Amino acid sequence: MSESSAAAERSHIPSLGELFLGFLAIALTGFGGVLPWARIVLVDRRRWLSGEQFAHDLALAQFLPGPNIMNISILIGARFRGPLGAIVCALGLAGAPAVLMIVCGLLYSRYSDIAWLRGGLAGLGAAAAGLLISLAAKLIVPLLRERRVVSLVFALVAFGAVALARVPLYWAVVLLAPVSIAVFRWRAE
């Protein structure tokens, strides 16, 4: 009963057009990374899924290879409208920003040597670097706080291999991931 009433609250299955516009809205409001906006639009505003479902989809999207937000668009589109829904959501998410990037690329190739624009780009670059530092810190600090030594060791090895030794990502992942997974599998026993 409670399940059916919860379903009734979200009884409306979004059409292909609504899915496209929903993901377009996520793409165009998502400055500096889209994931937080995806949650706001999908869960809070349009109520296409519950917060719990979103967390579940996000876990799967992060687990599977490829850009996380693209994977989320596929999962949600497929759930509501099958293969066509998945395609429409992905296009809504990537289409307009890709066109915008083409415009940026064109402008960059023409005007990137103008001094004041160079300055602007240098400022943006420094801000982007800062955002990355905070992202890395948000991932590392919980591991330090909870003294997850094994996780920290694997993180450190991955960092050293890719950032310092400049090992190709393929080798780093192919060699490290199985060892790490095996260790966590063994520790869970």
Added chain:
Amino acid sequence: MRDDSALSVFLLQLVFLSFVAIGGINAAVPELHRQVVEIHGWLSEQAFTDFFAIANAAPGPNMLIVTLIGYQLGGATGALAATAAICMPTCILTYFAAKAWERFKDAPLRMAIQAGLMPITVGLVAATAYLIVRTADQNAAAVAISAATAALAYFTRIHPLWAFAAAAALGFAGLV
């Protein structure tokens, strides 16, 4: 620089990259840099850092850095092809993997895979931060902007877009 062979090599790299970039595009940036700047010399160090900044500041997924590189190598077609190459194969995989995931939801191996991949993702994101900071922060003003943005994004809920806007404004004014 328009070179069809460079574009096709790049597209192939993207397909491979998309499958090993656990933790999303931020984990893939060091490898992108290695291929595009260090090995093939398709982009200068400066252009790579600029593209990273533009893709981050613009709306849309951060993976759009590959769209910019694709544009540089093959114009608008190259840009669209690069965007498709980074996400289409893995999107197809996701479509078919969704059902299998439900079935193995509580399998110990699945949980071990998730727990085991997480620290590697952390290391890769840290590697990207190291790489971008090293090239973007060439002077004291840039270091200050990075530190301020990092603190803002880490300690407050203020939208990072404000930091981007302020940083660009300082840059336009010739202060960076």
